[in-house]
Amino acid sequence: MxxxxxxxxxxxxxxxxxxxxxxxxxxxxxxxxxxxxxxxxxxxxxxxxxxxxxxxxxxxxxxxxxxxxxxxxxxxxxxxxxxxxxxxxxxxxxxxxxxxxxxxxxxxxxxxxxxxxxxxxxxxxxxxxxxxxxxxxxxxxxxxxxxxxxxxxxxxxxxxxxxxxxxxxxxxxxxxxxxxxxxxxxxxxxxxxxxQATIDKLHAANAVLRRQRRNLELVDHQHRRLLQVMANDVGISGVVSMLAELLNCSVTVEDTDGKVVATATSGIYVSPPHRAEREVPTAAELLANVLSKRSGAAEFPSLDGEGASFWVTPVTLQNEVVALLWVGRPRFQLDDVGRLGLEGFALAVALEISNQRNVAQRSFRLSKDLVADMLVETTPADRAALLKRAAALGYDLAANHTIVVLRQDPSAGADGLRHGLGDTAAGVVREISPGTLVGTTGDDVVLLVPSEGSLSAEEVVEVIRADHRRRNPDRSASALVWGDVSHIAEVAAAYRAAHGAFDLLARRKPDTVSRIGDLGVAALLLSHGDPKALSQFADRLLGPLDDIDPRRAEELVDTLTVWLREDRSTSRAAERLLVHVNTVGYRLRALEDRLENSLHDNSFLVDLQMALAIRRINAQS
Missing domain, CATH: 3.30.450.40 (GAF domain)
Structure with a gap:
């Protein structure tokens, strides 16, 4: 146009x-x-x-x-x-x-x-x-x-x-x-x-599918090897060793208290981040997120960019995190297969921990039953059967043993225990003193520590008490190392004496370890005195209390016990008993009147504590 x-x-x-x-x-x-x-x-x-x-x-x-x-x-x-x-x-x-x-x-x-x-x-x-x-x-x-x-x-x-x-x-x-x-x-x-764009997309999708298939094949291979390892019953150490080999890295399993349970490496071992590194805000937030999610692998990079990089996975049992699985090495990264494998190995570690716990619980239950049967008077036939049961569990009761009694210290303002003293003691002796027999009766944890063992009774007790404080920061425990027994027939009497001696230590400070020598002549009488003569001594001294209402007598004795524990402080005893300070003073004077002696007479006070201890031992017998 x-x-x-x-x-x-x-x-x-x-x-x-x-x-x-x-x-x-x-x-x-x-x-x-x-x-x-x-x-x-x-x-x-x-x-x-x-x-x-x-x-x-x-x-x-x-x-x-x-x-x-x-x-x-x-x-x-x-x-x-x-x-x-x-x-x-x-x-x-x-x-x-x-x-x-x-x-x-x-x-x-x-x-x-x-x-x-x-x-x-x-x-x-x-x-x-x-x-x-x-x-x-x-x-x-x-x-x-x-x-x-x-x-x-x-x-x-x-x-x-x-x-x-x-x-x-x-x-x-x-x-x-x-x-x-x-x-x-x-x-x-x-x-x-x-x-061409469509073809490229199809090629990319095909590549993704091939990669996913290869990944699934690798994961399947890992799982097959893992099942084979678990079938061989190699424990946590075998599981983490295989993981270290597959990922070519260092592996560490920690319990929730930060204690190392198992380690493995394919070369030079690299330990997980130290406590100070984990307290950095970004790291602390990451770990808190891992613990709250209870699943999945999370990257814990090197804070300075030059050290080791780690991946951490929670190990969960019954929806509770029981351990952390750390894997890492310098500039360490995980692909999809590695993360899937890590989660699978975390499950395997959880199963091994569950197996260990089940074995430990069964062992502790059998140990407690054995100790309970030893703490009562037995016949020769009973004692022969007990020796066989002990041998079947791996304990040689024919050798000399030291009797130890542990007891949780009172702690009025503390929350409930995260870990019981008996469970803690059983866990400790499994690791450091396998020949030690552990049992419980009432509030007491009873140990029979081999006298010729690699660790003394005092050393075993200190490790138990330290582990108890670590697991329960607001709680402490005290112990009484009584002495050696050379025959199973002596165990019941030795425990009764130790139990009574524990009660004699009314003025002791909490979180302490006492020994038989700390009780002086009282220990000698409790362990070697004639039971009939000791009972007559207690009856003669405490007879005036037998003539009044039993509830009133128990009230007076309880007040005396608390007063002695509070270093003879009437005001602190009143706080402990939740009564008026005048009430404590009145009860102590009533006790003096009944027994016709002064509580400020130290020699009489020793006799009185001895008599009360004998009464408690006789009542337990």
């Missing part, structure tokens, strides 16, 4: 040879769309071919943007980058289908689907908004033909000439024929890119 006045025709019309050149160019352009060329490359080839065939100075291929509201230069030949930049930014080719505004020749060709030629830009109404930009670029005429695909227009092919120029119908027809090939070429390039 030409709305301008006559302009001189430039260039000759194409002859037959020229027509073949146009046809060949169209075929070659079409072929380029199916080759491994990018869309910008294909579009630029179209523009260059059209420029040469038309004998134009410049040529451009314009395509609509994603909203179909603007035409954008997708490829060009001869146009400057500055021109294209200004065209896009300052003089946009807006697609207006309403007809309310005068479109540019390029937009008119795109909207109408017909070729538009402008022989002289200076005389074209459609170039009013772009005339200055065109003159600055140096072109004086243009021709725009739509790139069509059936009834659909996909873009515009625009040729520019530096001089005014008219395009004959024959040349326009050839240009439109070329545009058909060019449009198909660009469409083919788009289709090829879409297909």
């Amino acid at each position: 030409n709305t301008n006045g006559p302009v001189a025709v430039q260039g000759a019309l194409p002859n037959a040879e020229g027509g073949r050149e146009w046809a060949i160019a169209g075929v070659e352009v079409a072929r380029s769309g199916y080759l491994e060329n990018s869309i910008p490359s294909v579009v630029s080839q179209v523009a260059e071919r059209a420029r040469k065939l038309l004998g134009m100075d410049m040529c451009a291929v314009m395509l609509p943007d994603s909203t179909q509201s603007r035409l954008m230069v997708a490829g060009s030949a001869g146009l400057s980058g500055q021109y294209i930049e200004h065209l896009h930014a300052d003089h946009p080719l807006t697609v207006d289908r309403s007809g309310t505004s005068t479109p540019s020749p390029s937009v008119e060709a795109f909207v109408s689907g017909r070729t538009v030629d402008v022989p002289d830009i200076s005389r074209s109404e459609g170039m009013v908004n772009w005339r200055e930009l065109a003159l600055a670029e140096g072109y004086a005429s243009l021709i725009a033909t739509p790139l069509r695909e059936g009834d659909r227009t996909n873009g515009v092919l625009v040729g520019y000439s530096r001089a005014p120029r008219h395009f004959p119908d024959e040349q326009v027809n050839l240009l439109e024929m070329f545009a058909v090939h060019a449009g198909a070429t660009i469409k083919a390039a788009h289709t090829r890119e879409e297909l």
Whole structure:
């Protein structure tokens, strides 16, 4: 379409040879769309071919943007980058289908689907908004033909000439024929890119599936090896050794108190982060999150970026975290398979801990039953049976043993125990003194420590008390190391004496270890005195209390016991008994009146404590 006045025709019309050149160019352009060329490359080839065939100075291929509201230069030949930049930014080719505004020749060709030629830009109404930009670029005429695909227009092919120029119908027809090939070429390039993108996605998905399959095969291999190791009953040490081998790293299992349960390494052992490192806010938050989630592996990176990096996984039993599984080495990272494997090994460690606990509980239960049967008077036949039971459990009761009694110290304001004293003692002796027999009766924990063992009774007791304080920070325990017994028949009497001696130590400080020598003559009498004579001694001294109401007598004795424990402080005894201070004083005077002796007489006080201890031993017997 030409709305301008006559302009001189430039260039000759194409002859037959020229027509073949146009046809060949169209075929070659079409072929380029199916080759491994990018869309910008294909579009630029179209523009260059059209420029040469038309004998134009410049040529451009314009395509609509994603909203179909603007035409954008997708490829060009001869146009400057500055021109294209200004065209896009300052003089946009807006697609207006309403007809309310005068479109540019390029937009008119795109909207109408017909070729538009402008022989002289200076005389074209459609170039009013772009005339200055065109003159600055140096072109004086243009021709725009739509790139069509059936009834659909996909873009515009625009040729520019530096001089005014008219395009004959024959040349326009050839240009439109070329545009058909060019449009198909660009469409083919788009289709090829879409297909290639789909193929790439399929390749990526296939790679993911292959990787996942390989990962699942690796995880299955790990699980099979893990099941084999567990079937061989190698314990926690065997499980962590296999994990260290598979991941080529250091492995550590810690209980919830921070005590190391097992370690393994494939090279140089790297210990987990120290307490100070774990108390850094970010690290403390990470560990708190791990403990609250109770599952999954979390990365614990090196704080300075140079040390060892660790992954930590909670070991859970019955929804309770019982241990932490640490794996790491310098610059250590875990892939998906490693994390899955780590979680599987955490489960294996949990099962091994469960097995250990079950074995320990059964062993402790049998040990307690054995000790309970030893603390009563037995016949020779009973004692022979006890020796056999002990031997079956791995204890040699024919050797000398030291009797030890442990007892939880009173702690009125403390919360409940996290770990009982008996369980703590049993756990300690399993590790440091396997030949020690542990049992419980009432509030007492009773130990029979081999006299010729690698550790003395005092050393075993100190480890137990320290572990008890670590597990229960607000609680303490005291102990009485009584003495040696050389025969199983002596155990019951020795325990009764030790139990009574514990009660004699009413004025002792909590969290202490006492020995038989601390009781002086009282210990001698309790352990070697004639039971009948001792009973007569107690009855003679305490007889006046037998003549009053038993509840009243018990009240007086309890008050005396607390008063002695509180270092003869009437006020503290009143606080402990939850009574008025005058009530304590009244009861003590009543006791003095009944016994016809002063509680400030130290010799009488020793006799009184001895008599009370004998009464308690006799009552227990």
